Amino acid sequence: MKIKRYVAPSMPEAMRLIRNELGSQAVILNSKPLRMGGILGLFAKKQVEVVAGVDVTPAFQKKEAMKAEVTPSPMTEAVTSDELGIMKQLDELKRKREAEEAERSKSSRATPALQHLLQSLREHEVAASVLQHLENDLAETNPSEVYQKANEWIQQKIAPYVEERRLFPKKYIMLVGPTGVGKTTTLAKIASKYVIEHQKKIAFITTDTYRIGAVEQLRTYAYILNVPVEVCYNRDDFKEAIRKFQDYDYVFIDTAGRNFKEEKYIDQLKEIVHYENEVEKVLVLALTARYRDMVRVYKQFQTIGVDSIILTKSEETDILGAALNFTFHHQQPLAYITNGQNVPDDIFAPSASYIAKTLLGEERDA
Ligand SMILES: Nc1nc2c(ncn2[C@@H]2O[C@H](COP(=O)(O)OP(=O)(O)O)[C@@H](O)[C@H]2O)c(=O)[nH]1
Ligand SMILES: [Mg+2]
16 A cells, blocks of 8 residues: 655645545545644644555556455365365354254244245345244234235234325435445435435535545535535535535435444544534445444444434345334334435335335245
C-alpha cells in the first residue's frame, strides 16, 4: 500500500488532492485538525492533516496470487493425510447432525408432514425459537392441511411488519450497515422511486468520506436524479446540510460501511447525526450472509436504534429465513428486498404472501 500525508486548509480540499494523486480507490487512514504558525497558538492557521493510502498491487498480480491460492499443484492429486483428516471431520459432523435430527424428531410431537416442513424452514435459517412456535401451533394439524396452515401462520405473523408502506414515516432516512451490502445502491433505488413515482423533493447527504470513490458514486446518482448532495465530514457540516435541506420532503443519508466490528464507526454515526431530528434508521443486510452474522450486526446497530430493515442481494441466494426472523422474532418492519444491481428497478416491498411462499416452496403431497 502506498501511504501519503496531506495538509490542506479543509477536508474537501484534502480529498481533492488525494483523489487527484491517489485516485478514487484511496482510503483515508487518519485525519486530524492542525494549527500552523501563529504566536503562542494565537492567529494560527487552521489546517487538516490527512493520511491516505492506496493499494498499489497491480490487478493482474492480485489475480495471479488468488489463482495460486486455489489452483492445486499436481502433487496434491492424490488425497493427502490432511485431506483425509478433513474428510473424517466432515463425516463426523454429518453423523452428529443426523443424530441431532433423529433426536429432534423423537422428542417432537410433530407429524412427519410437519417435520418435513420444519426441516425445510430450518434450511432457510429460520430461527429455532420461531420454528418451536410454529411447531406448537401446528402440532394438532391434519397432515393434509399442514402446508396451507403453515402458509397462513407465516403470513399472519409477518403481515404487521410488511404492510405495503408507500413512504417512510420520517423525513430523514439513514441507511446503515456493513460495507458492501448495497447501501448506496439501495439508497439510489429508493430515492428514484420517491422522485419519479411520488414526485417528492429530495436531497442526499453522505457521511461516507472514508472511501474517496463513495462520494463520487452518490454524486453520480444525484446528478442523474438532478437532486443536490452534501458531503459531511463532521457534525457541523451535518447541521449545516440539515439547515440547507429544510424545505425538502425527504433527505436520504448514506453512511460508510467500514468494518461493523469497529465500534468507532457506530460512535462516529452518533457523533455526526444528531438525533433531535426525525431520522429513520434503516439497517441494510445482505441475504448472502449467514443469519447468525446478521444478528451480530443487528445487535451492534441497536445501540443507535434500528427502525426498519432492508434485505439485499436476494437473487444471489435461495435462503430467506431472515425475512421471517427479523419481522416476527425481532419485530422489525421489513421495508424492502433488493434483487439485483440495476438502479432503480431491482427493489420491491415484499408482501407477506411472497415471503411465505418463498419460504415454503411449492406445496407437495403430504
Ligand atoms: N447481486 C446484487 N448486488 C447488489 C445488490 N445491491 C447492491 N449490489 C452490489 O453490491 C456492491 C456494493 O454496493 P454498494 O451500494 O456500493 O454497497 P455499500 O458499501 O453498502 O454502499 C455493488 O457492486 C452493487 O452493485 C443486489 O440487490 N444484488
Ligand atoms: Mg456506500
